Amino acid sequence: MSEGEARRRPDWRAWFAPRGRRTGMWAFVLNRITGLLLLAYVFVHLAVLSVLFQGPAGYDRLVRWMSSWPFLLFDVALVAVLLVHGLNGVRLVFVGLGAGSHRQREWFWAAMAAAAAVFAYTTYLILAPAWR
Amino acid sequence: MGERGYSVWAWLLQAFTGLLLVVLVALHMVANHFAKRGLLTYRDVAALFADPYWLVLQLALLFAVIYHGLNGLRAVILDAGLSPAGARRLDWALFALGAAMAAYGVGLALSIGGWLGSR
Amino acid sequence: MAEVELTVRVLRGPARASAAGGRYETYTLRADAGWSLLDVLEALQAGPAPDLMYRHSCHHASCGTCALRVDGRERLACLTTVGQIAAGRLGERTGHGKDYRLPRGARAAVTLEPLRSFPVLGDLAADFAEFFGKLDAVEADLVAARGEEATHFEHCITCGACMSACPIVASDLEYLGPAPLALALRGLQDPTKTGSDARRLAAADQPHGVWRCHHVFECTAACPAGVDPGQALMELRARLVRRRLGWREGARR
Numbered sequence: 001m002s003e004g005e006a007r008r009r010p011d012w013r014a015w016f017a018p019r020g021r022r023t024g025m026w027a028f029v030l031n032r033i034t035g036l037l038l039l040a041y042v043f044v045h046l047a048v049l050s051v052l053f054q055g056p057a058g059y060d061r062l063v064r065w066m067s068s069w070p071f072l073l074f075d076v077a078l079v080a081v082l083l084v085h086g087l088n089g090v091r092l093v094f095v096g097l098g099a100g101s102h103r104q105r106e107w108f109w110a111a112m113a114a115a116a117a118v119f120a121y122t123t124y125l126i127l128a129p130a131w132r
Numbered sequence: 133m134g135e136r137g138y139s140v141w142a143w144l145l146q147a148f149t150g151l152l153l154v155v156l157v158a159l160h161m162v163a164n165h166f167a168k169r170g171l172l173t174y175r176d177v178a179a180l181f182a183d184p185y186w187l188v189l190q191l192a193l194l195f196a197v198i199y200h201g202l203n204g205l206r207a208v209i210l211d212a213g214l215s216p217a218g219a220r221r222l223d224w225a226l227f228a229l230g231a232a233m234a235a236y237g238v239g240l241a242l243s244i245g246g247w248l249g250s251r
Numbered sequence: 252m253a254e255v256e257l258t259v260r261v262l263r264g265p266a267r268a269s270a271a272g273g274r275y276e277t278y279t280l281r282a283d284a285g286w287s288l289l290d291v292l293e294a295l296q297a298g299p300a301p302d303l304m305y306r307h308s309c310h311h312a313s314c315g316t317c318a319l320r321v322d323g324r325e326r327l328a329c330l331t332t333v334g335q336i337a338a339g340r341l342g343e344r345t346g347h348g349k350d351y352r353l354p355r356g357a358r359a360a361v362t363l364e365p366l367r368s369f370p371v372l373g374d375l376a377a378d379f380a381e382f383f384g385k386l387d388a389v390e391a392d393l394v395a396a397r398g399e400e401a402t403h404f405e406h407c408i409t410c411g412a413c414m415s416a417c418p419i420v421a422s423d424l425e426y427l428g429p430a431p432l433a434l435a436l437r438g439l440q441d442p443t444k445t446g447s448d449a450r451r452l453a454a455a456d457q458p459h460g461v462w463r464c465h466h467v468f469e470c471t472a473a474c475p476a477g478v479d480p481g482q483a484l485m486e487l488r489a490r491l492v493r494r495r496l497g498w499r500e501g502a503r504r
Contacts, residue, residue: 007268007370008268008269008368008369008370008381008424009268009269009424010212010213010421010422010423010424011269011271011368011421011422012211012212012421012422013421014367014368014418014419014421014422015211015418015419015421015422017418019323020320020322020323020324021323021416021469022468022469022472024466024467024468024469024472024481025418025467025469027466027467028418028465028466028467031465032208032465035201035204035208036205036208038201039201039202039204039205042197042201046233046236046237046240049240050240052174052177052240052243052244053240053243055174056173056174056175059173059174059177060173060174063171063172063173063174066171067170067171075165079161082157082161086150086153086154086157087154089150089151089154090150090151090154092147092150092466093147093150093151095466095485096143096147096466096485096488097485097488097489097492098482098485098486098488098489101466101468101481101482101485102479102482104466104468104481105468122161122165122166125165125166126165128169129169129170130170139456139457139458139460139462140456140491140492140494140495141495142462143462143488143492144492144495207462207465210423210458210463211419211422211423211426211463211465212422212423213422213423213424213425213426219458
């Protein structure tokens, strides 16, 4: 082969380029984005909990604040992200070892259906107390 | 990075902590959101963490989250292409970050549960 | 067969490190629905784009030379027909021998780009040197069916479609990628025991080996030869896990 000498450059934009792509790619994009979001949230979550060191007054003020609508909606979104990442992740453990990988597309939709069902119920549980 | 088989363990542990997290996060959410109507008060949290079983579950959650999250981040960064030296530096940086998070998290859990005396 | 007024957008440009950096040129021509994309490219070369660069050889999906991206999907130009494009059926492996019942005076538009994650020799021609180097790294040079039972991995025509479809091949230059890893597994299964299994396992079990795969399965979807590299990769990974856990391979070959 006497071919060109051009050396290509790493292009991570391909991770988020779903044009012409199919279900497996969408699952990957979702998994990557939700994973990074959850890691960012873990840092925030741990940092915010430092108010526990301040005793009851600080913490209970925080909790009252966090029981307000914007934060409850944030919790609902958090549960959605957790469910998508977690249930797609269960699929990946099995698919990643070759179990059912020729049905990976169907497993993805099954995981998302399960996520949607749990999400509907937990959304009700989170928002119901704020209703009254 | 050199040793053979190292990546097998990293992947297996990622899968294992992932499955574990599905259970532990579910418990965590149930206790914090769904066991009572609304969020827990300081007193509720202190009572939970004074229970050794709950403490152990939450520490397991902490360690699993740290490994799964940082190893996931490691995979994302490695996907972008790193030199072996860069990958080694990344491993040390993530290890230090994980250790700091673990120390902080354990301190927090023991403190709120009253396990450090003086409360 | 029906004639189609086909508008072709081609990503063109001189030799460069990747498909990005070219410019799109648009041509319109009348094409028979039964033409393959190679016929279209030849017509462009004979007409408005005499200096158009592309690669092809056999015209019947054996040589693996003419892969490119058609509306963002990896396709062999020889298997893709104008009728298939006009009917919006790029999900089908080939448009040959099919009547898409196109209306009289049908129009269609299509975008042609060189494979992703390959340096470009010019226009639509990808540079395969790096890809062939990765195939060599796993000693993929198997002679199909040396009188032994063949498996479907031998159908691989090394066209590069899976490499282009994989998002990780794009970002980690050292990642071996779907075809080389599928052929590494094929090498391990090779009953004639050609090549070094130790070298294949070492190539697969390193940070730029199977562990970079994130189960996107675009490789399998893109493969025009039905190889299913995604499944091969999972099997290779399962094999490495079993070895590490000390499980016997049992009666597997």
